[in-house]
Amino acid sequence: MNVNVSRRGFLIGSAATTTALLVGVNAKGALAATASEAPMTDFNPFVKIDADGTLSVVIKHFEMGQGTTTGLTTLVAEELDADWSRVKTEFAAADNKKYANLFFSIQGTGGSTSIANSYMQYREAGAAARDLLIRAAAQSWGVDPSSITIEKSVLKSGGKSGHYGEFIAIATTLTPVEKPTVKTPDQFRLIGDASLHRKDNNSKTDGTAIFAMDVNLPGMVYAAIYRAPKFGGTVTSFDDSEAKKVGGFIAAQVLPNKAGVVAYGKNTWAAFQARDALSIEWDFSKAETRSTDKMIEDHKALLDAPQFNANHEASLDDVAPLLKGAAKTIDAEFTFPFLVHAPLEALNCTIEPVGKGVRVHDGCQMPALTVPTVAGILKLDPSLVEVRTLYAGGSFGRRANPQADYNAEAAMAFDLMGRKVPVKLVWSREDDIRGGYYRPMAAHRAKIGLDDSGKIVAWDHRLAVKSIMKGSLFEGMIKDNVDPTSVEGVSESLYTVPNFGIGLSDFQTPVPILWWRSVGNTHTAYAMETLMDMLAHETGQDPIELRLAMLDPSGANQARMINAIKLVRDMSGWKKGDKRGFACHFSFNTCVAVVADITVSDETSVHVDKLYMAVECGVAINPDVIKAQMEGGAGFALAAIMRDQITLSEGEVEQSNFPDYELLRNAEMPAVEVGIVESNNAPTGVGEPGVPPTGPALANAIFATTGKRIFDLPMTKAGFDFV
Known part of the structure; x- marks a missing residue:
């Protein structure tokens, strides 16, 4: 990895104002570092170190149960000799340029590539952060950098010691080395440790982990779709007179692509019941009719x-x-x-209005597909589509389809509702088994x-x-x-x-x-x-x-x-x-x-x-x-x-x-x-x-x-x- 780093990004911050050290790569793929107060616009951090010494690893591949939050975090924590109990994770923002899958050239998770394509990228980011902290500590203490060791997030040299956060102000003024030295296998402490607990263990056990299905926003409307019972069928007309009798029913509309009718309700049950009460006439002239x-x-x-x-x-x-x-x-x-894929968390997606754009709440497997799909349907500049990636309860490939189908449906439902309130589209198990991929x-x-x-x-x-x-x-x-x-x-x-x-x-x-x-x-x-x-x-x-x-x-x-x-x-x-x-x-x-x-x-x-x-x-x-x-x-x-x-x-x-x-x-x-x-x-x-x-x-x-x-x-x- 070659480095071409501007001093502009590093000669910033002070002990009084620096709240975090960010280490990652810039738009040219070069290692870079900055302080949280003045992040570079072309910068994608993988490593964040706060003033209290907490290490956060930014995860560019989403978590659907396969362990990416643990695997990618291990790579950074290994190179930094971090205290595993003090390491946190957060999902990267949707940015196709900054967080592309190196094998796909777009941002997305799949093909069992997460660790394989990020192995050296995350290790080098961790090694670069380690080098910056050691040089910063050496400058602070007036000692030779070679005398400094790190153990469980604490730097030591002779009788001196200090946690990560004590050195980030100086570290943000230093330039990362062109090629950081990563550990050799005989030096691994965390990599290969079978007893290392998963980073998502506790939250998924005590119920604090937030999945897309858990999203509940003020004023949110729920949507369910009656899709064609034969693949390729389209709506010719519908009658919602029976749906109007359902408590909590709001409205029903034909989707712009005529692939189904969306029913809105004040809760999921109302949306499902109203949807099921619709009477729809279909055109099956281009549909699959074989057994x-x-x-x-x-x-x-x-x-x-x-x-x-x-x-x-x-x-x-x-x-x-x-x-x-x-x-x-x-x-x-x-x-x-x-x-059929049948992930245990049924498909769902919530879209809410935010300023001139929208925020998509989703267990988002392929942001590179979701963002342009939603932007295209809503006729927005892609920069106005924000994705908040949450945990997904399985996928097995289902959430990564090139059509971003359920994101597209959510966008259509949001648009038909007037774009003024959050709309949550929810699929039932039957929806996915009878009409999915x-x-x-x-x-x-x-x-x-x-x-x-x-x-x-x-x-x-x-x-x-x-x-x-x-x-x-x-x-x-x-x-x-x-x-x-x-x-x-x-x-x-x-x-x-x-x-x-x-x-x-x-x-x-x-x-x-x-x-x-x-x-x-x-x-x-x-x-x-x-x-x-x-x-x-x-x-x-x-x-x-x-x-x-x-x-x-x-x-x-x-x-x-x-x-x-x-x-x-x-x-x-x-x-x-x-x-x-x-x-x-x-x-x-x-x-x-x-x-x-x-x-x-x-x-x-x-x-x-x-x-x-x-x-x-x-x-x-x-x-x-x-x-x-x-x-x-x-x-x-x-x-x-x-x-x-x-x-x-x-x-x-x-x-x-x-x-x-x-x-x-x-x-x-x-x-x-x-x-x-x-x-x-x-x-x-x-x-x-x-x-x-x-x-x-x-x-x-x-x-x-x-x-x-x-x-x-x-x-x-x-x-x-x-x-």
């Missing part, structure tokens, strides 16, 4: 003649003659249903050709799935018409596969689809790891030994996966011939390997007894958070893969709430033992990579125990019950 069986049939038809080549090293035409000459083939066809339905067809010795000679792999990226703000990721999120996990497989042809077709439907925890890997990992297990069975090889043989140890990520596989093999005590399931997968630059132990009774009743999970994710910033993410990812995957699906009847979603779209029950959650491969490499993602290999590990365990393969999800379609 699930027909949509599956149409997906499979696309597999016959893929539209795009997803592997330029070998086309399906190249592979075809090799398959014809194979001594034996392994054939399989898979189908995957729509899945979904993991796309997908179909795979694979044919693997083997020679007489059982070695692969060619592999034909075809996928049909609606593109998430096409037509969105992220369309720039598409190359040669191939959406990478449709084929990831197949095209990016770490296995050495000769003559690997991959064909893709884009399914078309008005059903809105979106990334869902681990995106395309949710279906590609299941297909690939089931096929690998089939290959092991067909050739009489141990499933783990087969994978190890197909991973080239000279490749960096392959070597990481080998380490994860060997760790889980040792953890689980795996032996050749065990009736257990194994799967591994590389996603979000992280390697995860899983062994599943199950009990099957009456041939169809399955209980998942235990999962062993090994993860290679670079340096483990917070081991306890990593373990929690692996455990949570496993539970999330099991519920979805065992029984969950979104089905349509003539275009309308049949599920509505948790009774028919079930979460995993306590008794169904297996014991999970997580092992973390020791590494000093830069950290990689952990929020999503635990999901993809869990399902196929269970499927492979079911085959090992019952001899039955499961190709169509959810597993209950194959007649299995889970107990």
Whole structure:
């Protein structure tokens, strides 16, 4: 990181007036520091140190339960040798230029990138602050800076000592070093400490944590929307005579985009009851009207003649003659249903008038999308849209859709209400399950050709799935018409596969689809790891030994996966011939390997007894958070893969709430033992990579125990019950 810092920003402040030291980077990406009284306009602080010695870390990635407030804070606190009990966190303001995700180039959280993209940024900010404080203390005490140490937020040299805050006035007059020296792994005190408690533990336990759903402003009006029951439907007319009979009803209006009718009430219940009492006429001429069986049939038809080549090293035409000459083939066809995100905190957003602009109260995952969306609908300059980011009760991708749909709806509702009072839009559970965004339905067809010795000679792999990226703000990721999120996990497989042809077709439907925890890997990992297990069975090889043989140890990520596989093999005590399931997968630059132990009774009743999970994710910033993410990812995957699906009847979603779209029950959650491969490499993602290999590990365990393969999800379609 190069530095080009103006003295203007630093020669300010005095012991009498300086209330805080701010350290971060300026618009050019250079390290910078200033006092709170005169912040630079192009400055984005990551570190704030108050006069009383309190350290606050500014979090540019929002918290939805994945642990960013703890992880990013650890990086700064480590470099400053801070007293963890005195470290606070606060969410960054919405500013696309100042707080951009370095991987996305816009401000937002997702793709398991928070720690990976901010690792050195936050560490260097902390190291720069440390250097400034040490030099300030040396100047104050008249000692050599090398004599000064820091322990639990206190600087010491000989018999002298003082907390951070005693030196911030001098520190604001100093220029940060061009490249601060960060700690080496052997010096880590907080990074890697499994006993370090999460920063959001206490507030989420005692109820003081503020989520978007908790916002309650004076004069606030509540809004609920009656959306089209078929995706793509539009309003032609409505009657609110029955809604007017609901106590607390205020008004009802057609949304400008005609996608629904918004009902206003004096409280949430009134808004919901009035909404449900509306009588609406719809135009379904452009809506999805197919049922699930027909949509599956149409997906499979696309597999016959893929539209795009997803592997330029070998086309399906190249592979075809090799398959014809194979001594034996392994054939399989898979189908995957729509899945909904269903975060426990239902979607909601509050917009209030503030001066000439508005303030958006939201568990905001993508400020870079929310701000322009709200500004565009309200015809405001984006600078007049302020976002107050709050905790979010889960997301799994739902809050990060390119259309910023619920923010857009809130803005329309606020506008229709006259923009004079705060308006809070609230979704019900039924709203989100019946009319939200979904993991796309997908179909795979694979044919693997083997020679007489059982070695692969060619592999034909075809996928049909609606593109998430096409037509969105992220369309720039598409190359040669191939959406990478449709084929990831197949095209990016770490296995050495000769003559690997991959064909893709884009399914078309008005059903809105979106990334869902681990995106395309949710279906590609299941297909690939089931096929690998089939290959092991067909050739009489141990499933783990087969994978190890197909991973080239000279490749960096392959070597990481080998380490994860060997760790889980040792953890689980795996032996050749065990009736257990194994799967591994590389996603979000992280390697995860899983062994599943199950009990099957009456041939169809399955209980998942235990999962062993090994993860290679670079340096483990917070081991306890990593373990929690692996455990949570496993539970999330099991519920979805065992029984969950979104089905349509003539275009309308049949599920509505948790009774028919079930979460995993306590008794169904297996014991999970997580092992973390020791590494000093830069950290990689952990929020999503635990999901993809869990399902196929269970499927492979079911085959090992019952001899039955499961190709169509959810597993209950194959007649299995889970107990």
